[in-house]
Amino acid sequence: MNLNTIYTGDCIELMPSLVEPNSVDMIFADPPYNLSGKKLDLVNNTTGGAYHKVNAKWDVFTATDYLEFTQQWMSLCHTALKDGGSLYISCTQHNIGEILTTGKSLGLKLNNVITWYKTNAMPNITKRTFTHSTEFVCWFVNGHNWTFNYSAVKQLNPHKTKDGQNKQMRDFLDFIELPVVQGKERIKGEDNRAAHPTQKPVRLLQIIIAASTNEGDIVLDPFFGTGTTGFVAKSMGRNWIGIEKDPHYAQIAHQRIFAQ
Numbered sequence: 001m002n003l004n005t006i007y008t009g010d011c012i013e014l015m016p017s018l019v020e021p022n023s024v025d026m027i028f029a030d031p032p033y034n035l036s037g038k039k040l041d042l043v044n045n046t047t048g049g050a051y052h053k054v055n056a057k058w059d060v061f062t063a064t065d066y067l068e069f070t071q072q073w074m075s076l077c078h079t080a081l082k083d084g085g086s087l088y089i090s091c092t093q094h095n096i097g098e099i100l101t102t103g104k105s106l107g108l109k110l111n112n113v114i115t116w117y118k119t120n121a122m123p124n125i126t127k128r129t130f131t132h133s134t135e136f137v138c139w140f141v142n143g144h145n146w147t148f149n150y151s152a153v154k155q156l157n158p159h160k161t162k163d164g165q166n167k168q169m170r171d172f173l174d175f176i177e178l179p180v181v182q183g184k185e186r187i188k189g190e191d192n193r194a195a196h197p198t199q200k201p202v203r204l205l206q207i208i209i210a211a212s213t214n215e216g217d218i219v220l221d222p223f224f225g226t227g228t229t230g231f232v233a234k235s236m237g238r239n240w241i242g243i244e245k246d247p248h249y250a251q252i253a254h255q256r257i258f259a260q
């Protein structure tokens, strides 16, 4: 396994030979949510701005296949984790059930379900449900000796005291307010539209990596996309490994990380 490297391919096929058992300190997995192909297109959506619907081939499964897929990759992640390692998985209401059930059956301990409140969530044009404005990050740990860098997380607390100091951790909840990636942070394609539909915020990864790793640790992301995990891990002095099935996204991630 080479550190600080992007591997192009299917994580379920690559991980058994690529990643040694008990070798990784933290995993951030942002898997397909199985949202696509369900009439989610926004008709005449030409914004190219903050609103991006996921409608991608890599995101289409039957319910049975999706559960099996989740069990396969989560089991491989479990094998890869060191004792005390952390597995963070991003999800929504659509796939949190499969993730929580699988985590429990693997014997992983669930420490938090962090809610990411998307401050610029897509407006609800259907007028038939409450507006979806949240995603979740499930934090599982392997065993009881997990890392939680209290002081480092406190430094990232967005809430300040009147004199500008970082507030105590009791004000830094399992509820994080962040916009969907937009502006300069959003990677654009040649058509000036989002290069990837689900690019995660740098700030979200900064908080997670600060909380659960130390300098020199190894962070794995089996669904690398635009490489947000590697980009942040590198900037924080951590080692990283990315696996991404789509060569085009792998190339975008490569440029992003190695241009840093």
Ligand SMILES: C[S@@+](CC[C@H](N)C(=O)[O-])C[C@H]1O[C@@H](n2cnc3c(N)ncnc32)[C@H](O)[C@@H]1O
Pocket (backbone or CB within 6 Å): 009, 010, 011, 012, 030, 031, 032, 033, 058, 196, 198, 199, 200, 201, 222, 223, 224, 225, 226, 227, 228, 229, 243, 244, 245, 246, 249
């Ligand atoms: C939700 S996106 C991840 C986005 C990423 N967190 C970012 O910030 O850009 C999921 C990614 O996983 C990739 N993917 C889907 N199935 C995969 C598989 N079996 N193995 C590796 N990558 C896969 C997709 O091509 C997609 O880029």
